[in-house]
Amino acid sequence: MNTSSLIKSLLLFAVFFIYSNSYAQVPPKKEQNGGVQNVKTKVVTVTTVEGFLNSIASNTTIKLKGHSFFISDLASANKVGKYYSFVEVYDGYELLISDVKNLKIVGTGNTPVRMYARPDYGNVISFNNCENVTIENVDAGHGASKGSCVGGVFKIENSKDFYIKNTIMYGSGIEGITTNNVSNLVCVNSFIRSCTYSIMTLNGSNDISFENCVFEDNGVYDLVNIQSCSRVNFKNCSFEKNRTENSNYSDYSLFKVNQSNAITLQHCFIEANATDYLCNDSKILQFQKVEVNHNEFTKGKYKD
Template sequence: MKLLSHQSRRSFSLSLLSLLGGSVAVALEKRNVAAAKREDNREEVTVGTVEEFFSAIAPNRTIKLEPITYRLSNLNPNTRSQYARLEKVFDGYELIISDVENLKIIGVGNSPSRLLTQPRYAEVLRFRNCHNLTIENIEAGHSPEPGYCHGGVLYFADSDRISINRCILFGSGTIGITANRIQQLSCQNTEITNCTYHGLTVESSNEVKFTNCKWTKNRDYELINIGNSSNVQFIKCEFIDNFSSNLGSVNDYLFFNLQSSQFYGLKEDNLILVKDCIITDNYFAKFTNNFDRINLVNTRIENNSFRLER
């Protein structure tokens, strides 16, 4: 929903003044002025080192990253703030960002700013209890070694109003995006590539939408995992050249894995919508384990190893 400008809010409130009476309209005017002031006071910080990036993490802030590489593994493990800390994993540390609201992390160059981590068990960025979060024009992944065990790229838990735009999320992160107990996640114009477990996992979440995104060259297990979630949509997305290396084994991995039996018997808005997409040159045992829960609309599906069987 598009926010009204401060001027529009004032005009609207003055109109109410004549209709509702002084006290109600004046109270509304004061509330709208306060909201506009909070938005105008969002602090912008431009950072050029990984230490500056860490220190800048805070609510009501736009962090602008120069178009360089930020190596999160170079941070001192003892570094911490009210909203960010480094947490021990098996082979190093991972960055945890928590309890922030109205935070934007934006690459400001023509090419994405790079966020890299070295530990194979670490998420590149893990967010907990964050609200109104934007990540834009960022390339994130593991370097130099593959994350074969547990480390994904972007992990969100217990958060809401997340926006991801114009990003590249690459393996060898194990999972491109994990959304766990999320309300409203919008991902646009983003590529997820070379992940070694799954391209996406959505669990116990609502209103998750991908638009003009691409999954390519992801490998080994299921590509898309969705469980206990509703209102999940893929619009104008491409799924090209992804594969399971275990085809023909006892584990027949799926292109779409709908993990929970709770999908059965749910109302229509809990269908997975796949609209105006391209699904081609993918190598999996089956398309899905629950065809009735996927609504395919104007989607081209061709040259894959699986057949569309109900």
């Protein structure tokens, strides 16, 4: 095994077996008098979707115990709580969590706990106006098999301090992560695979960090979409076996970046991808010890 393969193997191993404590949640905010808020965190262990929904609240850690949680079991317009609701989409309802602070959703056990939803037009979970949220040790998607969906896995809007750890996000969702107006998203030791349209879409967001993550077997349009963002960083990440549609008229990139500051990739692997272009802009990606091997950029490395 050569040095490159060894390093890459160690990276893949870390995604699933190394728990990272380097990104703790932000500390409680200081009060105006200089003291610190004494926020007591409630810890709840749940075994059912009903228990999960009833436990969604600020200053709460929800421990998911069991093999899987099928969120759509209880989805309906009438199922509403203080911090959650089910929003109607074309073919069902998607779960929306809103207005929470200091919430953790943590799968228990040695393997990620499955959380999945059935409506193809909805996201598995959407978050709006949330602060200091962690998703950890979860395997989230739309079902067991790859197929055609119009909804993604996690959609995060108007939120800050969001952490995704040791989590799998898979297709048939259209993409793993969608953000709009998000500040400080940290994703570590996680895996986005087999999504049908793209890997992620980051819009109007800043301070976005991915570390020790793998992005594999995703398609088929522009894959990493970054619009109007600043300070986006990938470190020790692997992009492999992703592909876009290819025709005389196709115009798709592994990285599509518009109206954003430079995107930094450090110690990353880009390997065995098949796309029209690596990136639409030759000046927007900053590489630091990045290996680019065995890819097919059928129309050139850069569009511009």
